[in-house]
Every structure is written in structure tokens, then in C-alpha cells.
Amino acid sequence: MTRDQGANAQQIETLSAQQLAAAVPDPIIIFDRRGTTRYANPAAISAFGHIPAGTMLTHKFRTPEMQKIIETALREMRPGALEYVERVPLERAFRVAVLPLEGTNLLMIHFKDQSETRRIDRMRADFIANASHELRTPLASISGFIETLRGPARNDEKARDSFLQIMQTQTSRMARLIDDLLSLSRIEMKPFARTGEKIDIGEIVASVVESLSHLARDLGVTVNFVPPQEKVLAPANRDELTQVLVNLLENACKYGQSGERVDVTIGQSSDGPAPEVVVTIRDYGPGIAEEHIPRITERFYRIDGETSRVKNGTGLGLAIVKHILTRHDGRLSVKSKLGEGASFTIHLPAQ
């Protein structure tokens, strides 16, 4: 035996279960025969939130099936397995194993994340349902126009032009709808994972402001953005955050066009229990009536279907924003009064 091997053998012998569990990327909780948590690994805390030592396992995992399997394992010191689904705040599914640790009075519970497979199935069904529902209206209108063009309006030069115009608008709306639906599905399908890599929020905001400068100019809107003095960092996915900002800034320019001005600000706040990075996009347009504010992040929710259609809306932009922020453990707050514009604020945890 070489010296290295000797040292390794010794390390193996003193390696603690806790060290081992800490290194495993799947959530693992070690508990005693009373069902009390002794140790929750970092993956468990990231998946299920704070689980201090002393927490009763059945108090935290409360579904009737989970209660039963934990109780059986405790009583008989026998392994068990089941599927466990959490619906809120994000739907997640796990394959769970409860295992007694041989030679000890301890047990462990191990979670294997199955959300992705399930989510893909579910998304597929959702996508089809949504797409067919939302595409039916423009399709019906197009086929109505075709019928008219082949029949009563066959020889009407003027009607033909205007009908073709409408049909073109409808088809491009359908194309956009499919794009938005696809992008929503793509985001929802990607697994729920925080990498923790911090990125420069100011830089991303600046590049989004830049990339929408054409649209803003066309609409006659001035976007005011003063980059922050020092770097503002937060863990986030660059592409997803860009998408959030594009959707919000686009909305501010489109729906707030009449205000001719949009202010974008970045700040840091430590009001809440954890420090946050906040980005606010404020417009001076017509604003949003109070009763609509809680609803605008629902899929396909449009306050005024007509205006949104004219503005090329699909009603999916804010649903995408909401989903991305939820994945980031963040949130969106909306403030508005009719006639006084609207302000959309993104809150991202700074850590």
C-alpha cells in the first residue's frame, strides 16, 4: 500500500455521513427514530426551504401518502418509496425513498427530482389546449374572409384589398402566438435550477434599452435610463432576465405610448427579510384599473382585447415574465392608477 492509499483509507474511515450527504446534489434529510430532522443537506434546503434540525419530518411533508410511508419506516425500520408532488408555489414531482441507515438508529429520505419529465408531458397537453383555443378565432375569421372573397365579394376590387390586409394581420398574429406559446413552453420545460452565478443587472438593462430603442423611437417614446453608479449584481439567468425586461419595456412603450416617456431605474433594497435588487419600469400612459392588476399575469389576459390586438399583443408576455421571476425566487409588483401610468417592478433576491 502506498502512502497515499494509506491516507485515503484513513479519510474514508473518518468520512462522516453528513459530509457525504452534503456533497450529494439530490435533496437528502437524515432523521432519527422519532421522526426528527437531524440534518438536511444544501440540496434539500434549496428545494424545500428552511428545514432546521429538530423539525418533525411529517410536519414538513404532509401529504397523506408521505405521512404513511414515514410512519411505517419509523415503526418497522424498513425502506419505502413513493411519488411525491408539490403543487405550489411551483409544481414539482419527486421520486422519494425512505431508507434506514444500517447499524444506526437513523434513517434518511432521498428525493429524486422527476419534475422535468412530468412537466414536459403536462406542457405538451397545455400547449395543445391553449394553441387550439387561441388559434381558433383568427382561423375562423380568415376562413370567413376567404368565403366572402370567393362568393359575394368575388369581383369587388376594394373589398379584396382590405380583406387581404386583414387576413395578413391575422396570420401574423397567429405566428406571434405560436412563437410566444413556444417560448413559454420552453421556459416551463427547463428544469428548476438556480446556478447562483451572479450577473451584472445594469449591463443587461442597458442592452435591453438599447435593443428596443428602435421600437421606442417609432412610437415616439423616450426611454430614460441612468445606469447605476456601481455594479449591481444578482444571481440570474441572462437570457431569461433579458426576456423579462424586453416584455416589460415593450409593454411600457406600447401601452404607455401616450405618455411619451418611460423611466427605467435600478435599485437595491433591504426592507424585506433578504436583500433584493429591484428594477422598475415606469410609464406615463393610461395606467391599469385596480381590478385588473391582480389578473394581468394570467395567460391570455388582456384588459382590452381590441387595443392589445392593435398593439400586436398575445396576452402571454406577462405570463412569461411571471414564470421566469418565480423560477428566480423573485416577484413582480405592479402599481398603477388610471390616468397616471403604470410602474412594474422586478424584485430579485440579491444572494
Added chain:
Amino acid sequence: MTSKHIVRAYDEELASLGNRIASMGGHAERMVEQSVAALINADAALARKVIADDAILDEGQRWIDDRAILLIARRQPMADDLREIIGTIRIAADLERVGDLGKSIAKRVVAVSDARQPIQLFRGLEALATLALTQLKQVLDVYASRSVEAISFMRDRDEEIDAMYTSLFRELLTYMMEDPRNISPCTHLLFCAKNIERIGDHATNIAETVYYVVTGEQLPPERPKEDKSHRVVLSADGDKA
């Protein structure tokens, strides 16, 4: 019996009260979730299951009341334990009510599914239910972890639920005015929305109880509301069709 044994048995009794609360909590969450799913998918079989499950919560509450009273009478617990025991009585009562509200939603499933409702209405209702369920989950998680710092968020959520409920209410009224045939199903949906909102209220009650149990103090009074604005705090996939 040695005094150590007595203490041990007493601890077990206390712990079993807490365990029963957790199990009632799990059943209540499940009932709310399934009642709303039954409503949205017009699933009469699931609705029947929810209605039957209500008995579990009734039984749970009775059990806790009996045990808690016996425990107080026999052991004459000191302040901290007494708070804990009274807390379980109160939480059990709230959870039992949550079960009743879930059952009442389930009972309307058949009436609502007689006529197909606009899909947007269900989205709103589902989003409302997600808010209430999240609130219930969070407060029961705090009961488990005893980390009451997290509880201040409850109030924001409460406001959100109120705002969402008000918006849904108006929308339902609009549908009723548009077409008299909508009146009957929309009335049922209105009651369902009200029930979900009240589930949120019970979650808030539980939050107050948990805070009191853990700290021995009342949850500090509500901080001043942010002007006339609503928070759309993002929490969930409640917007799913």
C-alpha cells in the same frame, strides 16, 4: 414509575397533538387542491372523493379537542406547553373549517359543469386557489420549522387574495349580466371564489396562532398599506389553463 418516565410520556402526548395537526394539514391541503381540480375539470368522481374525505378532518378535530383537554386536565401544563396545546386546538378548528370549505366547493362541481363556462373564469379561479394554497402551505411549513420570521409575508398574500377575489367577482357579474343563462353557474362559481378567499382567511388565522405559540406574543399589528396599489406577488403556476 419514575419521574423521568412521566415526563417522557407527557412529551409523547404533546408530540402526538402536533403530529395530528400536521396530518390534518396535509389532508386539508389535499382537499382544497382536489376540490378546485374537480371544479376546473368537471370531475364528479374527484368531487365525491373530496366530499367523503371531509370526515377525516372532522375526526381529526374531535381527537385533538379530546386529547388536548385531557392533557390540560391531567398534566396542568406550564405557560409554554399550555400555549402549544391551546394552539393545536385553534389550528385544528381552522383546518376543519378549511375542509368544510373544500367540501362545499366539491358539492358545486356538478351544478357548474352542467354548462361549459368560459375558460378565462377558471383561470381566475385557479389563480385564486393557488394563492390560497400557497398561503396554507407556507403557514403549515412555518408550523413545522417554527421559523416565524417568514410569517410577515402572509399579510401581503392576504391583500393579493382580496384583490384577486374582487376582480373575479366583477368578472363573474359581467358574465351574469351578459346572458341570463350564465346566472346560475356563475352564482356557484361566485360561492366557490368566496370559499377560496375564506380558506385564505383561515390560513391567516393559523399564522397568528403559530406566531403566538412560538413567541408568546401577538402578531404585531398590520403595517400601513402601500397606497392604493396591488402586489402581484409571483408565486406559482396558477395561470395554467
